Every structure is written in structure tokens, then in C-alpha cells.
Amino acid sequence: MRPISSLAEENQVRNLRMFSQSKGCAITTNQPQRIELPCFFNTPARFKSMNKNKVQLSEKQNDPKSLQTPELCIYLQSQRRLKDYEMLAFACKRAGKIKDEGRAYYSMGVLLDNMGKWSQAIQQYERFLKICIKLNDQHGCGLAYNCIGVDYQFMAETNPKFIEKAIEFHKKHEEVSDSNGKFLASINMGLCYDADSQLSMFYFQQALKHAINMSSKLGQTIAIANIGRIGQKGLYDNAEKMKLFIEKFLQLASELKDKESIIKGHMKLGAVSAQLGSYTEGKNSFLKALEMVENDRYLYQEAKCGFAISNAEMNMDQYLREQAQLLKQ
Numbered sequence: 637m638r639p640i641s642s643l644a645e646e647n648q649v650r651n652l653r654m655f656s657q658s659k660g661c662a663i664t665t666n667q668p669q670r671i672e673l674p675c676f677f678n679t680p681a682r683f684k685s686m687n688k689n690k691v692q693l694s695e696k697q698n699d700p701k702s703l704q705t706p707e708l709c710i711y712l713q714s715q716r717r718l719k720d721y722e723m724l725a726f727a728c729k730r731a732g733k734i735k736d737e738g739r740a741y742y743s744m745g746v747l748l749d750n751m752g753k754w755s756q757a758i759q760q761y762e763r764f765l766k767i768c769i770k771l772n773d774q775h776g777c778g779l780a781y782n783c784i785g786v787d788y789q790f791m792a793e794t795n796p797k798f799i800e801k802a803i804e805f806h807k808k809h810e811e812v813s814d815s816n817g818k819f820l821a822s823i824n825m826g827l828c829y830d831a832d833s834q835l836s837m838f839y840f841q842q843a844l845k846h847a848i849n850m851s852s853k854l855g856q857t858i859a860i861a862n863i864g865r866i867g868q869k870g871l872y873d874n875a876e877k878m879k880l881f882i883e884k885f886l887q888l889a890s891e892l893k894d895k896e897s898i899i900k901g902h903m904k905l906g907a908v909s910a911q912l913g914s915y916t917e918g919k920n921s922f923l924k925a926l927e928m929v930e931n932d933r934y935l936y937q938e939a940k941c942g943f944a945i946s947n948a949e950m951n952m953d954q955y956l957r958e959q960a961q962l963l964k965q
Contacts, residue, residue: 665857665858665861665862665865666827666861666862666865667827668785668786668789668790668824668827669786669820669823669824669858670682670782670783670786670820671778671779671782671783671817671820673779677739679739679742679743679746680714680717680743680746680747680750681746682746682749682750683710683750710750711750711751714747714748714750714751715747715751717747718744718747718748718751721740721743721744721747722740722744724736724740725737725740725741725744728740734767734770734771735767735771737767738763738764738767738768738771738776741760741761741763741764741767742760742761742764742779742780742783744757744760745757745758745760745761745764745783748760749783749787754787754788754790754791755787755791757783757787758783758784758787758788761780761783761784761787762780762784764776764779764780764783765777765780765781765784768780774812777808777812778809778812778813778817781805781806781808781809781812782805782806782809782817782820782821782824784805785801785802785803785804785805785806785808785809785821785824786802786824788801788802788805789802789824789827789828792828799828802824802828803825803828803829806821806824806825806828807821807825809821809824810822810825815846815849815850816846816850818842818846819843819846819847819850819852819855819859822839822840822842822843822846822859823839823840823843823858823859823862825839826838826839826840826843826862827862836862837863840859840862840863841859841863843855843858843859843862844856844859844860844863847859853888853891853892854888854892856884856888857885857888857889857892857894857897860881860884860885860888861885861897863881864878864881864882864885864904875908875911875912876912878908879905879908879909879912882901882904882905882908883905885897885901885904886898886901886902886905889901895928898928899925899928899929899935899939900925900935902921902922902924902925902928902939903921903922903925903935903938903939903942905918905921906918906919906920906921906922906925906939906942906943906946907942909921909946910942910945910946910949915946915947915949915950916946916950918942918946918949919943919946919947919950922939922940922942922943922946923943925939925942926939926940926943
């Protein structure tokens with residue numbers, strides 16, 4: 637029998653729904669997807685902004701002195717809280733409070749993740765996993781598998797041999813999960829198989845099916861973005877099909893009010909429309925992107941160039957005819 641209260645009874649679907657109700661949030665499509673516990677579980681918050689910097693460093697190079705001030709504060713804060721959770725885990729173990737002990741191990745894993753110490757975090761998640769197995773807590777097992785798999789993905793950034801371990805744990809996550817967990821596991825396995833476009837595409841398509849079953853607009857957006865990214869070469873060979881993907885992505889991004897994705901969607905649509913010879917449509921798409929870009933100079937210049945090229949191509953035939961007439965005179 638399952639315990640009445642799971643260590644991870646709330647999973648990512650709650651966060652997907654919360655996201656879909658928010659405005660102006662940026663969607664991360666090509667990074668490992670984690671299960672996030674809600675605030676009432678009273679576990680440490682993850683600082684996602686830290687991950688990008690930490691992925692580029694091995695644990696041996698992970699010197700807090702090299703961090704910028706905000707990151708250094710997070711690192712030191714996590715380091716201090718880690719000691720508290722170590723004491724809590726020890727006390728809970730002595731008192732026989734196995735669920736609280738497991739929660740402490742999970743919390744220590746999150747703090748170590750915030751510090752970029754992936755291998756040490758995995759050790760804590762493995763302790764958490766053992767307790768979940770003992771309690772027959774399937775949701776907790778899924779949470780542990782997800783955490784371990786994602787950390788192995790980050791470790792694979794500097795040592796590719798760890799990608800097989802990441803795949804192993806994401807498959808375990810998929811096996812014990814409902815549609816919500818299967819969606820996350822499929823996205824993560826698609827990212828793990830990035831070098832194998834066929835396998836990667838298979839898992840992203842599986843993720844899309846799960847997202848549709850969940851009626852998750854955010855999930856569909858993430859899956860479609862990755863399908864477009866992995867299958868970009870093949871889709872550009874079939875521009876009409878690529879256009880359909882981009883239009884669907886734009887629709888979902890607009891419903892989620894994700895401004896950055898909307899801008900990029902308009903720019904991709906402009907490029908594909910121009911490829912199809914629909915220069916007016918391409919120009920209008922680039923113009924929409926230009927109107928939305930504010931502080932990103934690179935995106936602004938890219939949209940500006942696309943607009944100029946589409947506009948020039950649109951008027952090229954008329955220009956050539958006029959030049960031909962002038963030559964005849």
C-alpha cells in the first residue's frame with residue numbers, strides 16, 4: 637500500500653499550471669526539466685540562474701571566489717543551510733522520523749545543486765530514494781530519479797560518460813510516473829540523446845503526446861520547440877511543414893504570454909516565409925518582432941536585417957523590371 641501522504645505528492649504539473657496562469661515568464665526549452673516541489677513542502681528553493689554558470693565548471697574548479705556577488709551570496713547561504721539540514725537528518729534518523737529524514741536528504745541535495753556540487757547532491761538524492769523505496773512512495777521515487785538524472789546531465793557537460801547514467805535514471809523516472817512525469821522524463825531523454833537525432837525526436841514526440849493528453853500548453857510549447865530544434869534541417873527541407881510547427885509554437889507562446897518566445901517565433905516564421913517566397917508575410921513577421929524587441933540589441937539587429945532582406949526581395953522583381961526598361965531606352 638502507498639503511504640497516505642507522499643514525500644512528493646505534488647509534482648511538475650502543478651508548476652506547469654501555475655506557469656500558464658502567469659504573464660511574461662520565459663520558457664526554457666533546451667535545458668533539463670526538473671520536478672519542482674510547491675512552497676508548502678518547506679524545502680529549499682532552487683536557484684536556476686546558478687545552473688548555467690555551474691554547468692561550465694567541474695566540481696574541482698567550483699571555487700566560490702570566482703562567482704559574482706549575487707551568486708556568491710546564494711552559494712554561501714546554501715553552504716550555511718546545508719549544516720542545518722545535516723543536523724536535522726541526523727536527529728530525525730535517531731528519532732525514527734523516517735519521512736522527515738528523507739525530506740532532509742532531499743533538501744541537502746537541492747542546496748548542493750545550488751552550489752554546483754552535482755555528485756555530492758546525487759549522494760543525498762540516493763539516500764532520499766532509499767527512504768522512498770522503503771515507504772513505497774512512488775511519487776518520491778520519481779522525484780529522486782528526476783533529480784539524479786538531471787544532475788548526471790549537468791555532469792555530462794564536462795564528462796560525456798555520465799550521459800548514460802542520466803538516461804538510466806530518466807528511464808526509471810518514466811517507468812514509475814504518470815503522464816506528468818512521463819512528459820518530463822521524455823523531454824530529458826530527448827535532450828540526453830541530442831547527438832542521435834532519431835532517438836531524440838522520438839522522445840520529444842512522446843513528450844508532445846503526453847503534453848496534449850495533459851492539456852498542457854507549456855508542455856506542448858517545450859516539446860514543439862525541441863522538435864523544431866532537433867529536426868530543423870529536415871524541416872527546413874520541407875518549409876511548409878516547418879511553418880506549421882512555428883505557427884503552432886507561436887500560438888502556444890502567445891497564450892502563455894512568453895514575450896521572448898513570441899519574438900523568436902516571429903523571426904523564425906519570417907525566415908521560413910521568405911524561404912517559401914512569401915516576402916510580404918516574412919516582412920510582416922520580422923516587423924512584429926521588431927516592434928516587440930526592447931533591450932536585446934542582438935535580436936533587434938537580427939530582426940532588422942530580416943525585415944530589410946524580405947522588403948528588398950519583395951520589391952526586387954519590380955526593381956529589375958524598371959532597370960530593364962531603363963536599359964532599353
